[in-house]
Amino acid sequence: MKAIAEIFSQGEEVVSGQIVDSNAAWLSRHLNELGFTVKRHTAVGDRLEDLVSLIKEIAARADCCICTGGLGPTCDDLTAEAVSIATGQALQLDDVALRRIEAYFAQRQRPMPDINRKQAYFPEQALCIDNPAGTAPGFSMRIQRCWFVFLPGVPSEMQTMFVTVREQLLARFSLQPDRLATLRSIGIGESAIQQCLASLALPEGVQLGFRAAKNEVQTKLLFPAGFSQSALRDCVQQAAGLIGDYVFAIDGLEDGQGGDLLTVIDRGMTIKNHRLAVLETASGGALAAKCQGRGWLETALIAKNVTDASRQLAIEPDSDEDLAKTAECLASRLMRLQGVDFALIQLFQGSRDDYQQKDMPITLYNCLQTGAGVFHRQQTLSGAAQTKQNQAALLSLDLLRRTLQNKCL
Amino acid sequence: MKAIAEIFSQGEEVVSGQIVDSNAAWLSRHLNELGFTVKRHTAVGDRLEDLVSLIKEIAARADCCICTGGLGPTCDDLTAEAVSIATGQALQLDDVALRRIEAYFAQRQRPMPDINRKQAYFPEQALCIDNPAGTAPGFSMRIQRCWFVFLPGVPSEMQTMFVTVREQLLARFSLQPDRLATLRSIGIGESAIQQCLASLALPEGVQLGFRAAKNEVQTKLLFPAGFSQSALRDCVQQAAGLIGDYVFAIDGLEDGQGGDLLTVIDRGMTIKNHRLAVLETASGGALAAKCQGRGWLETALIAKNVTDASRQLAIEPDSDEDLAKTAECLASRLMRLQGVDFALIQLFQGSRDDYQQKDMPITLYNCLQTGAGVFHRQQTLSGAAQTKQNQAALLSLDLLRRTLQNKCL
Numbered sequence: 001m002k003a004i005a006e007i008f009s010q011g012e013e014v015v016s017g018q019i020v021d022s023n024a025a026w027l028s029r030h031l032n033e034l035g036f037t038v039k040r041h042t043a044v045g046d047r048l049e050d051l052v053s054l055i056k057e058i059a060a061r062a063d064c065c066i067c068t069g070g071l072g073p074t075c076d077d078l079t080a081e082a083v084s085i086a087t088g089q090a091l092q093l094d095d096v097a098l099r100r101i102e103a104y105f106a107q108r109q110r111p112m113p114d115i116n117r118k119q120a121y122f123p124e125q126a127l128c129i130d131n132p133a134g135t136a137p138g139f140s141m142r143i144q145r146c147w148f149v150f151l152p153g154v155p156s157e158m159q160t161m162f163v164t165v166r167e168q169l170l171a172r173f174s175l176q177p178d179r180l181a182t183l184r185s186i187g188i189g190e191s192a193i194q195q196c197l198a199s200l201a202l203p204e205g206v207q208l209g210f211r212a213a214k215n216e217v218q219t220k221l222l223f224p225a226g227f228s229q230s231a232l233r234d235c236v237q238q239a240a241g242l243i244g245d246y247v248f249a250i251d252g253l254e255d256g257q258g259g260d261l262l263t264v265i266d267r268g269m270t271i272k273n274h275r276l277a278v279l280e281t282a283s284g285g286a287l288a289a290k291c292q293g294r295g296w297l298e299t300a301l302i303a304k305n306v307t308d309a310s311r312q313l314a315i316e317p318d319s320d321e322d323l324a325k326t327a328e329c330l331a332s333r334l335m336r337l338q339g340v341d342f343a344l345i346q347l348f349q350g351s352r353d354d355y356q357q358k359d360m361p362i363t364l365y366n367c368l369q370t371g372a373g374v375f376h377r378q379q380t381l382s383g384a385a386q387t388k389q390n391q392a393a394l395l396s397l398d399l400l401r402r403t404l405q406n407k408c409l
Numbered sequence: 410m411k412a413i414a415e416i417f418s419q420g421e422e423v424v425s426g427q428i429v430d431s432n433a434a435w436l437s438r439h440l441n442e443l444g445f446t447v448k449r450h451t452a453v454g455d456r457l458e459d460l461v462s463l464i465k466e467i468a469a470r471a472d473c474c475i476c477t478g479g480l481g482p483t484c485d486d487l488t489a490e491a492v493s494i495a496t497g498q499a500l501q502l503d504d505v506a507l508r509r510i511e512a513y514f515a516q517r518q519r520p521m522p523d524i525n526r527k528q529a530y531f532p533e534q535a536l537c538i539d540n541p542a543g544t545a546p547g548f549s550m551r552i553q554r555c556w557f558v559f560l561p562g563v564p565s566e567m568q569t570m571f572v573t574v575r576e577q578l579l580a581r582f583s584l585q586p587d588r589l590a591t592l593r594s595i596g597i598g599e600s601a602i603q604q605c606l607a608s609l610a611l612p613e614g615v616q617l618g619f620r621a622a623k624n625e626v627q628t629k630l631l632f633p634a635g636f637s638q639s640a641l642r643d644c645v646q647q648a649a650g651l652i653g654d655y656v657f658a659i660d661g662l663e664d665g666q667g668g669d670l671l672t673v674i675d676r677g678m679t680i681k682n683h684r685l686a687v688l689e690t691a692s693g694g695a696l697a698a699k700c701q702g703r704g705w706l707e708t709a710l711i712a713k714n715v716t717d718a719s720r721q722l723a724i725e726p727d728s729d730e731d732l733a734k735t736a737e738c739l740a741s742r743l744m745r746l747q748g749v750d751f752a753l754i755q756l757f758q759g760s761r762d763d764y765q766q767k768d769m770p771i772t773l774y775n776c777l778q779t780g781a782g783v784f785h786r787q788q789t790l791s792g793a794a795q796t797k798q799n800q801a802a803l804l805s806l807d808l809l810r811r812t813l814q815n816k817c818l
Contacts, residue, residue, distance in 0.1 A: 013620045015447055017437025020429060024452070028426030038424055039459065043433070043450040046618070050448060073600045076618055108770055108791050113600045132767070133792070135600075154621065156793070209427050284701035288694030288711050292798050293765055302697050302709045356702055389701050 003063040003173050005036035008054060009043040010069035010079060011153055016045065023068045023158055030162065035175035035225070036064060046070070051082035059086070059144035064169065069153030071136040073115045079150055080122055080139075087143055089123035097128045097137045104135050129164055133157040140168065147172060176225035181236045181252035183219040186261060186398050187379070188246040193219055196242045203227075203235060215261065215394055219243065245407040248398070261397055262290060268404030269296040269342075274370075276400070277301075277338040279309055279330060282348040282355070282364055282381065282392035290393055299338050306347050313337065323347050324376055327367035335369055343369045346396045348381070358384045364392055366399045375403050412472040412582050414445035417463060418452040419478035419488060420562055425454070432477045432567055439571065444584030444634065445473060455479070460491035468495070468553035473578065478562030480545040482524040488559055489531055489548075496552055498532035506537045506546045513544050538573055542566040549577065556581060585634035590645045590661035592628040595670060595807045596788070597655040602628055605651045612636075612644060624803055625670065628652065654816040657807070670806055671699060677813030678705040678751075683779075685809070686710075686747040688718055688739060691757040691764070691773055691790065691801035699802055708747050715756050722746065732756050733785055736776035744778055752778045755805045757790070767793045773801055775808045784812050 007024045014021045024041040031038050039062070044050045051070070058065045070079030084091050098120035105112040122128060122139045129138035129151070136152040138161055149165050151158045169175070185193065190210045197219070202208060207222040221239060223232050233253060240247050251258035259267075269276065277299040280287040288300035303309035306326060310317040313333045317326055327345040335343035348355075350362030361382040368375045377399050381388045401407075416433045423430045433450040440447050448471070453459045460479070467474045479488035493500050507529035514521040531537060531548045538547035538560070545561040547570055558574050560567045578584075594602065599619045606628070611617060616631040630648060632641050642662060649656045660667035668676075678685065686708040689696040697709035712718035715735060719726040722742045726735055736754040744752035757764075759771030770791040777784045786808050790797045810816075 009450075012618055014434075015437060015450060016441050017434040017439075017447070018620065019622075020431045020434040021450070022429045025423075025426035025429040028424060030426075032425055038426070039453065039456075041418075041424060041430075041450070041452040044448065047448075054449075072619075074603050074619055107768065108789060110789075113604055115600050115603060156796070211427060283698070285694035285697030285699075285709060285711070286701070289692070289698050289798065290694075292693035292695070293761065293794055300694060300711045302694070302711065352702065385702055389698065 002035060002037040003175065004061075005031045005038045005064040005066070006058050006062040007031075007038065007041045008058060008065055008067040009041070009153070010046070010051065010067060011043075012045040012076065014043045014045075014069070014153075023153065023155055026155070026159065027066050027068070027162075030166070031064070031066070033177060033180050034166065034169060035177040036173075046076040046078060048078050048082055048085070051078055052086045055082060055086040055143065055148070059146045059148070062146045064147045064173065065149070066165070067148060067150045068158055071119065071138065071150065071152045073113070073119055073135065077118075080126075083126070083141070083143070083148070083150070084123050087123055087125075087141075089125060091121040092124055093117075094120050094122055094128050094137075097122070097130075100130060100137065101135050129161055131157055131161055133160045138165075140165070178225060179223040179227060179232060179252065181221045181223070181232065181250060182258075183221075183236070183240055183243060183247050184216050184249045184251065184258075184260070185219065185243060185246040186216050186248055186394055188217065188243070190217055193217060193243055193246075196244070197239060200239055200242060203231065206235065214390065216248075245402065248401050248405070261394065261401060262294075265397060265401050265404060266294060266296075268401070269294070272404075274342050275340040276342040276344060277334050277340045278344045278346070278396075279303060279313070279334055280346045280393070280396065281305055281309060282346060282362070283389050283396065286389050287346065287393040287396055290397065298340050301334075309345070309347065323349055323365045324367065324378070327365050327376070328369070328374055331367050331369035331374065341371055342400070344396060344400060346392060348392065355388060356385050362388065364395060366396045368399050368403055370403060372403075375399060377402075411444060411446045412584065413470070414440045414447045414473040414475070415467050415471040416440075416447065416450045417467060417474055417476040418450070418562070419455070419460065419476065420452075421454040421485065423452045423454075423478070423562075432562065432564055435564070435568065436475050436477070436571070439575070440473075440475070442586055443575065443578060444586040445582075455485040455487060457487050457491055457494070460487055461495045464491060464495040464552065464557070468555045468557070471555045473556045473582065474558070475574070476557060476559045477567055480528065480547065480559060480561045482522070482527055482544070486527075492535075492550070492552070492557075492559070493532050496532055496534075496550075498534060500530040501533055502526075503529050503531055503537050503546075506531070509539060509546065510544050538570055540566055540570055542569045547574075549574070587634055588632045588636065588641060588661065590630045590632070590641065590659060591667075592630075592645070592649055592652060592656050593625050593658045593660065593667075593669070594628065594652055594655040595625050595657055595803055595810075597626065597652070599626055602626060602652055602655075605653070606648060609648055609651055612640065615644065623799065625657075654811060654814075657810050657814070670803065670810060671703075674806060674810050674813060675703055675705075677810070678703070681813075683751050684749040685751040685753060686743050686749045687753045687755070687805075688712060688722070688743055689755045689802070689805065690714055690718060691755060691771070692798050692805065695798050696755065696802040696805055699806065707749050708743075710743075714761075718754075718756065732758055732774045733776065733787070736774050736785070737778070737783055740776050740778035740783065750780055751809070753805060753809060754778075755801060757801070764797060765794050771797065773804060775805045777808050777812055779812060781812075784808060786811075 028038045126139040126141045134157040138151040140149040205224040209220040211218040279301040291297045331343045354360040535548040535550045543566040547560040549558040614633040618629040620627040688710040700706040740752040763769040
């Protein structure tokens, strides 16, 4: 029998629909991976009596509950007070927590407002959880049958703190986590992946799932606890083979080859000490922004269109308007000008209006010149302008990834 | 006393975190606009006993509940059965609904699978809601004090059907919608805003709330139905005055001056027909990416640091390393080179390592040259590299916004 978990999200902005609660899904996935069965998500607003009654409900029916939100300094942040009422435990000042909050402000050379003191008060039996990413510490404590963990609602802070929470849960519960392998791909949709995998015979008890994230599509294989390591690897490799070169990384094989697209590219560029120059059009800065802080990016230029790109690199645009050929010219010019061994040119065909229209596709051309040759890809971008912009940046980077992995078609 | 509503989402994919439940937020916003108070969202999986007990809970405490999911043809679609058990009403075939489902398949020249017959069975007292966009009809019915509406989980189908549901709710409930005003600010935190507002005397019934979003902090004032329009405006203007120049826009005053930072800047740049050239360092492309598609952005350059920036614009960096002075030189040079009337230079002080370290602050310098003069701002950036990058882009754009609104300090 698996331990039963619930997710509890607090905040008017959630319950009134001003924001979509992505924390609940994130926490559920992580709790499932640890070996919990997540049975319920509940969101309520900032009314003290609603919080108190929900804490009591959950305390009576779940083994573990992760609660997000309501730990801020302002008058609508009521979590600690609600726990105090639900448990009858008074709020006490935690000196260590207070010193950490003071240090947070001191480090940023800002005075600590008085109201932030409130964030260092917890119910008597609570264990404080440090927040390295913000002012709001979290806390955990048992209430009736349930182990509650209270975290801030800001996703980046919550996710950073979950590293500690995960260790505490593993120590506190005897969990038999399923094993998850994630095939991370780019340039192919969920239903196309599902078709690729039609011939895959899944062993008994293995679950297949998909997740379309902003920057990639993930294919998830969940293996029951105790599944053989070599059979797991065979199954994952077979699935990866069926999906093909769209897969840029596999998480969960413990071979250090997982990670997001930038991590994979960073490994390839750093090992071989390559230097890259980029000219981007359709992504308008988003490509460079994704590479911010990477030492191998020597130069990034932004151009509005092919004419502007040609002007910036002082070449004549090709008269027959063959974008592939123009891109190739621009790449070798950029390589020479910047003295790098990799030059990546991103161009697109389509008007500024097409770009802005949700229903109008545009054609993206990428050209990468390296010492080993010139690699091209042509793809169609569709969706709202922001989607096109992000996809353009990703698909240009994906050509770089394919070249580094010797997967150029 | 407002009618109390709840949202109930059904499905293993929601409760296990495979998908983020965006239906709940969408429905909440629409119910709030209609004048309901949404007090709770709950998501459960596909277990019959969980569904039955949740329906009974909600039937006892809410006036209205919109439920999504569980209306499909497969074995894990259990909503109608759960309602039947919760109410003791047998499931009956609805001939009209069955003919509509048959017509849906006939229109697509596909045979109707037998399992789809199940979708035409409803509890005795249910009113069927037609689904023009798919096979799953919805239904509504009273259970104890609560009016339940059951809709499919596919967002496009749910949203299409909500047009009908909305009319039914307006006819069934006597609703008076609240009015919301949102003060949107940048460069100031939640707790500092709350301190600014300490002297604000809120009229009876007006609620104050805060939301820290990725790109701004929002201060929300919620006014009860019937609150006078001029008193609302006075209260909002008073709050804006207390927060000061950090406020870049106010939503909800119906004066057309709301919107996000880019919308506000776009209005100012477009009206006066300004042309901008930018050089960014700390944001590494993110500033340009935020302006993608805006006609007033003439050129965007990305430089790694002040030395690289000086090299790109062919000037000598100032020997005494006064960044403010260097920024000013770079701005006038960029203005001349590009023939624009606005030139924005973003520099930062701090090493590449400081930038990457979550706990190390760096100093950001922005300098904007216009025909009316030169405007400077110096601010501290902290947090993880991605946070610094985004904040740098926003604070540079905010200097532009302040200049356009004549709010330069």
